[in-house]
Amino acid sequence: xxxxxxxxxxxxxxxxxxxxxxxxxxxxxxxxxxxxxxxxxxxxxxxxxxxxxxxxxxxxxxxxxxxxxxxxxxxxxxxxxxxxxxxxxxxxxxxxxxxxxxxxxxxxxxxxxxxxxxxxxxxxxxxxxxxxxxxxxxxxxxxxxxxxxxxxxxxxxxxxxxxxxxxxxxxxxxxxxxxxxxxxxxxxxxxxxxxxxxxxxxxxxxxxxxxxxxxxxxxxxxxxxxxxxxxxxxxxxxxxxxxxxxx
Numbered sequence: 001x002x003x004x005x006x007x008x009x010x011x012x013x014x015x016x017x018x019x020x021x022x023x024x025x026x027x028x029x030x031x032x033x034x035x036x037x038x039x040x041x042x043x044x045x046x047x048x049x050x051x052x053x054x055x056x057x058x059x060x061x062x063x064x065x066x067x068x069x070x071x072x073x074x075x076x077x078x079x080x081x082x083x084x085x086x087x088x089x090x091x092x093x094x095x096x097x098x099x100x101x102x103x104x105x106x107x108x109x110x111x112x113x114x115x116x117x118x119x120x121x122x123x124x125x126x127x128x129x130x131x132x133x134x135x136x137x138x139x140x141x142x143x144x145x146x147x148x149x150x151x152x153x154x155x156x157x158x159x160x161x162x163x164x165x166x167x168x169x170x171x172x173x174x175x176x177x178x179x180x181x182x183x184x185x186x187x188x189x190x191x192x193x194x195x196x197x198x199x200x201x202x203x204x205x206x207x208x209x210x211x212x213x214x215x216x217x218x219x220x221x222x223x224x225x226x227x228x229x230x231x232x233x234x235x236x237x238x239x240x241x242x243x244x245x246x247x
Contacts, residue, residue, distance in 0.1 A: 004227045005032035009079040011072075012036050013062060013120055014089030016043035018189035019139065021050075022215035023086050026223050028053045032084065035075040037062065037120075039089075062089055062116030072123035082127040084226045087117045087138045090157075092194045098152040106153045113157035114164075121168055125177070134177035135226045138165050139218075142185045142241045150199065158183070162237055169235025178234040180225045185241035187213040208243035 010027045014020035015036035028034050028051050035056040038044050044057040056078055058071050076082040093109035096102065117138055128134025143151060144158025162181055169179035186203040204212065221240050224230055239245040 001029050003031035004223070004229075005030045005084070007031070008083040009033045009035065009075065009081045010084035010086065010226065011075055011082060011120075011124065012086045012088055013060075013116075014038055015086075016040050016047060016057075018088075019184070019187060019215045019218050020086070020088035022219040023088060023222050024055075025051055026216075026219040027084070027086075027226070028055075030223065033079050035071075035079060035082075037068075037071055037089070062119060063111045065115075065119045065122075068116075068119040069123045072120075072127060076127045081131055082124055083131070083133060084135045085120060085124045085137070086222055086226065087120050087136070087161075089116060090139065092151070093153045094194075095150040095196055095199045097150055101152055109153035109157050110160075113154070114160045117161050118164060121164065121179075125168075125172070128177045129175065132176055134175075135230070136165075136168070136177070136179040137222050137225045138179075138181040139222075140165070140181045140183045140237070142183045142239065142245050145183060145237075145245060145247065148199075148203070165237070166235045173234055178225070178230055180230070180233055180236045180238060182218060182221055182225070182238050182240055183245065184213055184218050184239075185244045187215060187218055189215060206244050207241065211242065213240055213242060 010032040012020050012024040015024040016038040037058050037060040047055045047057050060071050090113045093105050138161050140161040141158040143155040144162050147155045165181040
């Protein structure tokens with residue numbers, strides 16, 4: 001495999017499992033030095049063995065802004081720079097109609113999926129500006145473009161990630177820092193365990209290809225956006241939806 005990321009330091013949030021792990025594995029295979037920010041201590045502990053490389057594994061609550069700032073500084077100090085951020089961590093929340101959606105669940109989804117992504121983006125930009133180069137890839141969802149019924153918190157949170165990406169990308173457009181997001185349709189990962197079967201069936205029915213995406217397909221797109229090759233794309237939204245997305 002080509003070594004597109006030799007000499008680069010990449011942070012992957014939620015990189016201990018699911019889409020995040022596939023992205024971390026691809027980045028490592030292409031030469032990146034890795035930091036993984038995740039809240040799952042057991043999964044973090046097993047990362048070096050599963051990836052076959054050394055990893056700076058940092059247990060982190062992404063909803064704690066001060067902790068995120070500290071993790072970014074520790075990553076840059078330990079690995080020498082902070083060149084790439086892939087903000088993959090997220091939760092789905094429960095499935096309820098909007099008028100029945102539990103307030104505490106709404107607040108938790110927004111805190112993790114919106115505030116956590118904002119804190120991570122905010123924390124890494126000064127390090128990238130210092131070195132004059134960077135790539136930020138935020139993982140949103142096609143739900144943020146279309147709105148999934150009975151998933152108002154998740155849909156809202158992912159729409160917010162798209163808005164954040166567009167704003168930050170435009171703010172940094174006159175630098176060598178590129179900021180983009182990826183909007184997958186449903187990808188079969190352990191996050192499905194948080195959903196009921198009727199919601200899973202609904203998502204599958206919306207995909208013209210008639211199948212869910214794979215984590216490797218998402219990782220391939222993300223790694224292109226994290227590379228030198230993605231030099232003229234910023235503040236943009238890239239679909240990986242099996243034909244579902246209509247705009």
